[in-house]
Amino acid sequence: AQKVTQAQTEISVVEKEDVTLDCVYETRDTTYYLFWYKQPPSGELVFLIRRNSFDEQNEISGRYSWNFQKSTSSFNFTITASQVVDSAVYFCALSEGLISNFGNEKLTFGTGTRLTIIP
Amino acid sequence: NAGVTQTPKFRVLKTGQSMTLLCAQDMNHEYMYWYRQDPGMGLRLIHYSVGEGTTAKGEVPDGYNVSRLKKQNFLLGLESAAPSQTSVYFCASVPSRGTLPYEQYFGPGTRLTVT
Helix, strand or coil: CCEEECCCCEEEEECCCCEEECCEEECCCCCCEEEEEEECCCCCCEEEEEEECCCCCCEEECCEEEEEEHHHCEEEEEECCCCHHHCEEEEEEEECCHHHHCCCCCEEECCCEEEEEEC | CCCEEEECCEEEECCCCCEEEEEEECCCCCEEEEEEEECCCEEEEEEEEEECCEEEECCCCCCCEEECCCCCEEEEEECCCCHHHCEEEEEEEECCCCCCCCCCEECCCEEEEEC
16 A cells, blocks of 8 residues: 655645745555645645656756655755745655556545745 | 636535536646645545546545546535535646646645534
């Protein structure tokens, strides 16, 4: 069975500080995909990034960066120079491998980290 | 494109009542999903469908039924609502089976309260 753990339930930082959200996953599949979603106060889910298990390169998109380390089964998310608009709940998710599940793309979500940016 | 839409946005039910939540997508996506979101538990998969006329159980299917009679619609039914089904329900869809799992496109959610 696969599992996603986001140990940080809530984080508060002052605006312009950097913040890292942790995500640790468990899976027996050799092929899998990891995702981050943002849920702002309005409630919708916003896709941020997808990463496959064969690509361990870190990714940067503006103030956002992601660090994928297979050796520690972690896929951490860093926001640099945080802004009030970054306040949201962030979910890490894992998709089962194509081989074992015939590509049904089911997602297993972590419990989320509520990030509050203090102005 | 409207994307993924959900009807209704809010609903209050009494215990024992029944209702159907409608999810519609206009992107010709093959796969559709129903999740529920509860405080401190993230999103959990209720049922999903990999194509018109097919459905399968997810992690928490008890108390729910689904149907996918048309490709664009995925219905979630509660036959006899219980307070434990108070939650926010999200529908999602994925383009098609391919070599990659595409991002899931989520609807805006339905907030259901069962009293």
